[in-house]
Amino acid sequence: MNIIFTAVFIASMIALLICAPQDLLPALMNGTENSVKMAVTLFTVYAVWMGLSKLCERSGISKGVAKALSPIARKLFKTDNYIATENLAMNLSCNLLGLGGAATPFAVKAIGELEKEKNSYAQKLLFVINATSIQILPTTVIALRAGAGSAAAADIFLPSLICTAVSTLVAVFLFIAGNKLWH
Amino acid sequence: MALIIPVIFIFVFVFSAIKRVNIYDSFTEGIKEAFNFTVSLLPCLAAIFMMCELFELSHLSDLLVKAFSPVCSFLGIPEELTKLVLIKPFSGSASLAYLNEIISTYGADSYIARCACVCFGSSETVFYISAVYFAGLKVKKLACPIICVLIATLISTIVACLVCRVM
Numbered sequence: 238m239n240i241i242f243t244a245v246f247i248a249s250m251i252a253l254l255i256c257a258p259q260d261l262l263p264a265l266m267n268g269t270e271n272s273v274k275m276a277v278t279l280f281t282v283y284a285v286w287m288g289l290s291k292l293c294e295r296s297g298i299s300k301g302v303a304k305a306l307s308p309i310a311r312k313l314f315k316t317d318n319y320i321a322t323e324n325l326a327m328n329l330s331c332n333l334l335g336l337g338g339a340a341t342p343f344a345v346k347a348i349g350e351l352e353k354e355k356n357s358y359a360q361k362l363l364f365v366i367n368a369t370s371i372q373i374l375p376t377t378v379i380a381l382r383a384g385a386g387s388a389a390a391a392d393i394f395l396p397s398l399i400c401t402a403v404s405t406l407v408a409v410f411l412f413i414a415g416n417k418l419w420h
Numbered sequence: 421m422a423l424i425i426p427v428i429f430i431f432v433f434v435f436s437a438i439k440r441v442n443i444y445d446s447f448t449e450g451i452k453e454a455f456n457f458t459v460s461l462l463p464c465l466a467a468i469f470m471m472c473e474l475f476e477l478s479h480l481s482d483l484l485v486k487a488f489s490p491v492c493s494f495l496g497i498p499e500e501l502t503k504l505v506l507i508k509p510f511s512g513s514a515s516l517a518y519l520n521e522i523i524s525t526y527g528a529d530s531y532i533a534r535c536a537c538v539c540f541g542s543s544e545t546v547f548y549i550s551a552v553y554f555a556g557l558k559v560k561k562l563a564c565p566i567i568c569v570l571i572a573t574l575i576s577t578i579v580a581c582l583v584c585r586v587m
Contacts, residue, residue: 291450375541404576
């Protein structure tokens with residue numbers, strides 16, 4: 238991230254110096270403003286889902302889900318960490334439901350938990366799964382198309398399902414294969 | 421499908437009430453965690469959004485799109501989607517804006533727009549996710565998983581363009 242950030246920043250600033258030097262400062266502040274707007278949007282999503290997840294935690298629902306999923310977690314993520322499994326389960330369920338934003342806090346919690354046992358394999362695998370998007374129903378896109386007057390807004394459902402499955406499977410396969418070759 | 425979310429909410433609330441959990445306190449506590457989490461994300465978000473803004477304004481993105489268009493059309497990805505495919509790994513909101521533009525320019529039911537929707541729906545903001553997930557951790561060597569994800573995303577984009585032709 239550091240390399241990309243530095244490279245893009247320097248290259249863009251040099252380009253701006255030549256074509257529009259007065260735009261640099263407004264652009265930076267505009268970016269910050271957008272990030273705050275984004276943070277507000279994210280908070281609205283997180284508040285709802287993390288509130289609900291706290292309820293799941295207290296009432297023992299997440300414990301049950303984690304217990305059901307723990308054999309898979311042990312096999313795939315090579316972890317016995319109980320809290321990590323719970324968060325992994327919540328993260329994957331949110332993703333499947335198409336609540337990508339709500340999935341993020343659980344992933345961050347799980348990654349923090351996995352850090353304690355220095356399980357960087359599981360951390361990276363979780364990242365790979367999340368970064369290839371595993372949602373079943375692309376809600377945002379369907380809403381957008383319906384808004385634009387599409388005759389059959391949901392007809393992209395099947396193609397999307399195929400593509401999201403392809404990308405996740407390919408990425409997980411590459412990652413596990415690469416990991417095996419490395420060692 | 422629309423019923424799933426209300427059902428989940430009702431189930432969790434009723435179940436918690438039966439288990440005699442203090443629902444108000446727990447819910448508030450969860451929101452407090454959400455607040456702290458959002459605040460901890462903000463520095464990361466601000467830096468990335470500044471980068472995206474500069475990238476767009478300096479016309480570097482246009483240059484990149486021009487450079488990559490031939491590669492994309494060689495792989496069977498329509499030229500009109502080059503920008504979307506390139507921007508998506510960096511910024512969700514920028515690519516969403518661009519997706520909107522594609523839909524209104526070509527019409528929601530056109531081949532280009534359907535392709536764009538499938539690509540958008542089946543990919544994620546890779547660099548943004550890597551920044552958020554691993555902020556403040558000491559995990560090194562992220563290049564390998566990021567490359568795996570980018571290759572997989574490219575393959576699924578190619579598949580998307582093929583599938584949209586037949587479906």
